[in-house]
Amino acid sequence: MKTINLTTQRQAVYDVVREAEDHPTAADVMNRLVERGHSFAYGTVYNSLRYLTEKEMIRELKLGEAASRYDARTDDHQHIVCEICGKVGEVMTPMPEEWMTRVAEETGYEVHEAHIVVEGVCAECRTKRKK
Amino acid sequence: MKTINLTTQRQAVYDVVREAEDHPTAADVMNRLVERGHSFAYGTVYNSLRYLTEKEMIRELKLGEAASRYDARTDDHQHIVCEICGKVGEVMTPMPEEWMTRVAEETGYEVHEAHIVVEGVCAECRTKRKK
């Protein structure tokens, strides 16, 4: 049930996401594949990203922009976006378990996970702003 | 600077959102306007929703679906989505200040706010599932 079939295309898409320093969108991934000499169909990139997400080799991030971003870190963490330059950072500080429990009590839902997007201003933009 | 110009259209859009029991999308708002006998241009509904959001009379919610939803509650709160039926509930339990502070320390960002979407299963769907 967890057999993974990594075709050339899927492997190449995975490599791009894994080696990215940022959180690329599907379009970013497409561009980087071209830079590396590949030329896959647009749909194949989307299919591969979906496949890799389903196999939990990467994560799909919805940070409130139009396009999803992808992240090769699959351990539990959240994200922070700079309101000025858009830079996305990782947030490793875990959500207190107690908050989740309280939310379950409050809402009557069985709580599975929380997706958090923090907004703020990154160090660089803060420095620039001071001038 | 905070003069608010509520045209007929904007007022009608505001009324729909304010009187909604759920969190309507732009398309939902459009439909409800028609039910009430209005027939505004599609673009006007989007413009009005944007205007009302800018004036902070409503909030735009990005819950990870394709379409934004709108909420007339502008006080600080979060949302929880049922993975099965999609029902959206309000989460009033506040995120501990301490978590925000820790995130600021960790990331070096100046933290403004956190958008949280909790995923889980609502009471109704849980009951149905048991059978």
Added chain:
DNA sequence: AATAGATTTATACTTATTCTAAATTGAAAT
């Protein structure tokens, strides 16, 4: 080598939203 299932490709389509240019409205000045 033949077959079948999975995958890729190219392209068409869908959905949500924004843009544009012309028409309309409404308030202020004559």
Added chain:
DNA sequence: ATTTCAATTTAGAATAAGTATAAATCTATT
């Protein structure tokens, strides 16, 4: 009351992200 000007609305075109489709290709197994 009429002119004027900016803001707004309208209808429809345009865009962006992603999905669907059908034919072609690849890959593993007989």
